Amino acid sequence: MTTHRINQRQRAGIIGVMTSFAMVIFVALGMLACDAPESESTAQAVQASGETQEFTLRGYMDGYVGVGGEIDGEKNPTLQVNAGDEVTLHFINGENMPHDIAMKGHGIESEMLMRPDEETTISFTAESDDVYYCTVPGHEQAGMIGDLQVQTVGDSSGEPQARLE
Numbered sequence: 577m578t579t580h581r582i583n584q585r586q587r588a589g590i591i592g593v594m595t596s597f598a599m600v601i602f603v604a605l606g607m608l609a610c611d612a613p614e615s616e617s618t619a620q621a622v623q624a625s626g627e628t629q630e631f632t633l634r635g636y637m638d639g640y641v642g643v644g645g646e647i648d649g650e651k652n653p654t655l656q657v658n659a660g661d662e663v664t665l666h667f668i669n670g671e672n673m674p675h676d677i678a679m680k681g682h683g684i685e686s687e688m689l690m691r692p693d694e695e696t697t698i699s700f701t702a703e704s705d706d707v708y709y710c711t712v713p714g715h716e717q718a719g720m721i722g723d724l725q726v727q728t729v730g731d732s733s734g735e736p737q738a739r740l741e
C-alpha cells in the first residue's frame with residue numbers, strides 16, 4: 577500500500593520552493609510597477625473630497641487584521657475609499673515584534689512599533705490605488721500586505737462611478 581503522506585523534509589522543500597516563487601513574483605511586480613508610466617491620477621492633483629475614512633489594523637507577522645467596522649476580523653482587508661478622501665490608518669502592534677505600516681505609492685510610513693498594543697496613526701489624502709505593508713525586511717513577503725482601493729469619482733476615461741458610501 578502506498579502512502580501519500582508528505583514527510584517533514586518534503587514539506588520543507590515544498591515551502592522553500594513556494595517561498596522562492598513568491599519572492600520572484602514580488603520582484604517581478606516591483607519591476608512592472610517601476611516601468612509603468614505615471615497614471616493620470618498621480619500626475620494630476622486630486623481634489624480633496626472633504627471626507628475622512630478611518631480604519632484600524634492590528635499587525636502580526638502573517639498579516640494585518642481589521643479592527644471594528646466592516647473590516648472587523650478580516651485578514652489584510654481591502655480598504656476602499658474615494659479619491660481625495662483623507663485616510664487615517666490606526667495601527668496597533670499585535671505582538672512582541674517590530675512592525676509598522678506604510679503606503680507604498682503614497683510614500684507614507686508610520687513609526688516602528690516594538691511592543692504589543694503600541695499604537696500609531698498615519699494620515700494621507702487618497703490619490704490612487706496602493707498597498708499598505710510592513711517595511712521590516714521579509715514581513716511583506718510573510719503576509720503583511722493589503723490593498724487600498726481608491727475609487728475615482730466621475731472618472732473621465734469611462735462611465736461615472738458610483739460614490740462609495
Ligand SMILES: [Cu+2]
Binds near residue numbers: 635675710711712720
Ligand atoms: Cu512587520
